[in-house]
Amino acid sequence: MNFADMLGYADIAQLSRIADVYQCECNGHSKNELIQSILSKVGSREVFEAQVGSMRLEDLRFINSLLFDKRELFSLEELIARVQSSKLQDDEAAAVSRIAETKRPHADSVPKNRRKGKAQPVPESGPREIISRFKQQGWLFNGISGPERYLFQIPKDLKVKFRDTLRRRFRESLVYAGEPSVYRDEQELLGEDVHALLSYVRHHEVPLTRDGYMHRRTVMQIMESFGVQEEPPAKAAFRFGYGRRFREYPERFSLVYDYCFYNKWLVEDEDVLVLSERGTEALLDRRAATAEQLYRFWLRLYKGAVPNLLSLAHWIDDLADRWVTADSLRAVLLPFIKPYYYDTADSVIDKRILMMLLHLGMLRIGEDEKLGTVVRMTKLGSAVVAGVHVEHQDVLHVEAGGGTIL
Structure with missing residues (x-):
């Protein structure tokens, strides 16, 4: 369902909490006014980008783990696990500096809270607090009835808005290049x-x-x-x-x-x-x-070490649709990559992701005389990424021995 549909099923209390987040000015006792006011705010590109821009890095990592998942329903336990896997051990301030630069909205650009004098609470970092905060923002909803009432889902249209917003932010920091004089291509x-x-x-x-x-x-x-x-x-x-x-x-x-x-x-x-x-x-x-078969196998095999590998592959496909410097692409994606024991985050993206995408025939890697290493997704690679999906929990445990690939 889309955002408007889910608002229609929400009760007054939840609508009021969402309206507070977006600082809507409306009659808090009218469900219809609350819904219309919320839709107006969320539909505004400026307001939505301001909300995304104010997100903490751990929140961005969490939402990123859901953006390319084709499933619609998630249990609370699944969401908690995703939050926990999104927490990195690196210094968050240093990691944020690598993300496409995002400024928090200026105080003058945000309307005053509809409840005079009410200050926004400082968000906590526990998994349940993060999930609760996403519910308050209208980015997660409980199911409507039956067994689904205990499951959560993200509105379909908000998923698209999140991807579009993050794409714009990422592209602002990328350095694009022309066709390099020499490049590697290992298709087939x-x-x-x-x-x-x-x-x-x-x-x-x-x-x-x-x-x-x-x-x-x-x-x-x-x-x-x-x-x-x-x-x-x-x-x-x-x-x-x-x-x-x-x-x-x-x-x-x-x-x-x-x-x-x-x-x-x-x-x-x-x-x-x-x-x-x-x-x-x-x-x-x-x-x-x-x-397609080799890519699916690679995802299942490497996801144990790189849990968000699927979303990273989607971002590389999206951002490297033309020649882009490896340095700028790395800087944008590095905050979303978790070091794996002996592998630093840089090593993970260079050796385990970009180089393996080259070997899979999905990425070209070249050298620009002035800009250094540049990369670009192949048409085959884009088609494979679009056509292959692996569930988040579908990991090939390498210690367990052989098995049949489904």
């Missing part, structure tokens, strides 16, 4: 390398170590047939969280291997790696590793 290469791995295992005996890994020499031999070469990780590197074999294999190779393993195309049979019957069928099927 990842799917071809999935077949290259399956083909190698079919035609060679592949011994495994006692821990179940391929020997480094074998990995290097396999990558000779790959479209993209990688350096093996350092032996002392601290690596986990992005795949079953991420510790021993390079990032891209690890994604290819895990995709094959979780689809049960490869079997780690004691001390040797073998191709399963399903793997033989996949080797003959050129549609076994499409861009």
